[in-house]
Amino acid sequence: MVGLARGSWWILNRLKQSATDLLLPPQCARCGIDLPEFDRIPLCADCQAVLSNDDAFCPRCGQFGQRHGGDGTACLRCREAKFRFDSVISLGWYRGDLREAILTMKRPSGECLSTGIAQLLAVRREHLLRGFDADCIVPIPMYWGRRIWRGVNSAQVLSEELSRQVGVPVLTGVLVRNRNTRPQKDLGHAERFRNVRGAFSLRRGYGLGGTRVIVVDDVMTTGATCNEVTKVLKKGGVNAVCAVVVGRAATGR
Ligand SMILES: [Zn+2]
Ligand SMILES: [Zn+2]
Known part of the structure; x- marks a missing residue:
C-alpha cells in the first residue's frame, strides 16, 4: 500500500510538472530568457x-581555420x-563564452545546458553526424571517484541527448577508465599522451567488431584522450572512430 501511495504521489508530481511545462x-x-x-x-x-562557430574546420582534427584540401583530407x-x-566534429573554439559554458556543464547544475548544447550540436552538424553513419555512441568515461565527487559526467549527458537527436544508441559500460589520470590541462603536449596511456580498457561481450563508433567528450585540446580511446576501440575490432566534441582548443595538436 505504501509503495502504491508513493508511486501515485510520484505520478501526480510528474503530471503537475508536465502541466507547468506546458x-x-x-x-x-x-x-x-523566455523563448518566443x-x-x-x-x-x-x-x-x-x-x-x-560556422567557420570551416579540419575534418581530421577538428581545428577551426586550418587549411585543408576540403575533400576530407587532413x-x-x-x-x-x-x-x-x-575524424572530428566540433561545435566551436574552446574559448570565451563556449569555454565558460563547458565549465558550467561539468557541474550538476549544468545538465540542462549540456542537453541544450547537444541539441545545438546535433542541428548545426547534422549532415556530418549522419554522414559518419555510426553504429553506436560511446561517452569518454570519467574515473568513478571523480564522477562521485563531480556528480555528473558531461560527456555522458551529451551522449544521451545526441543519441536521442540522431537515433544512434549509447553504449555506456563498454569503455572503462582504469585509473584516475592527472588533469590534462596541467600538462604539456607529450605529457598528455603519456598521462592517458593505458588509462582505458574495453569490456568484452559488446560485439564491436566491424562497427563505426562516435566517441563523445566535452573538449579536445591535444586529442590525446580521444586518441587513446580510439586505440582501445580499434584493438577491440572497431572499424572507424569519429570524435564528437563541443569545444576544440585552437592550440596544440
Ligand atoms: Zn540565451
Ligand atoms: Zn587537421
Whole structure:
C-alpha cells in the first residue's frame, strides 16, 4: 500500500510538472530568457550564435581555420600528428563564452545546458553526424571517484541527448577508465599522451567488431584522450572512430 501511495504521489508530481511545462514558455538553457516559440534547440538565438562557430574546420582534427584540401583530407598540422581517430566534429573554439559554458556543464547544475548544447550540436552538424553513419555512441568515461565527487559526467549527458537527436544508441559500460589520470590541462603536449596511456580498457561481450563508433567528450585540446580511446576501440575490432566534441582548443595538436 505504501509503495502504491508513493508511486501515485510520484505520478501526480510528474503530471503537475508536465502541466507547468506546458503552461510556462520554454527558457534558454544558458541565459534563462523566455523563448518566443517552441524550437528544437532550447537556447536563444544570441546564445546559439556565441556558442557555435560556422567557420570551416579540419575534418581530421577538428581545428577551426586550418587549411585543408576540403575533400576530407587532413590539414598540414594534423598530418604530422598521426591521430588514430578518423575524424572530428566540433561545435566551436574552446574559448570565451563556449569555454565558460563547458565549465558550467561539468557541474550538476549544468545538465540542462549540456542537453541544450547537444541539441545545438546535433542541428548545426547534422549532415556530418549522419554522414559518419555510426553504429553506436560511446561517452569518454570519467574515473568513478571523480564522477562521485563531480556528480555528473558531461560527456555522458551529451551522449544521451545526441543519441536521442540522431537515433544512434549509447553504449555506456563498454569503455572503462582504469585509473584516475592527472588533469590534462596541467600538462604539456607529450605529457598528455603519456598521462592517458593505458588509462582505458574495453569490456568484452559488446560485439564491436566491424562497427563505426562516435566517441563523445566535452573538449579536445591535444586529442590525446580521444586518441587513446580510439586505440582501445580499434584493438577491440572497431572499424572507424569519429570524435564528437563541443569545444576544440585552437592550440596544440
Ligand atoms: Zn540565451
Ligand atoms: Zn587537421
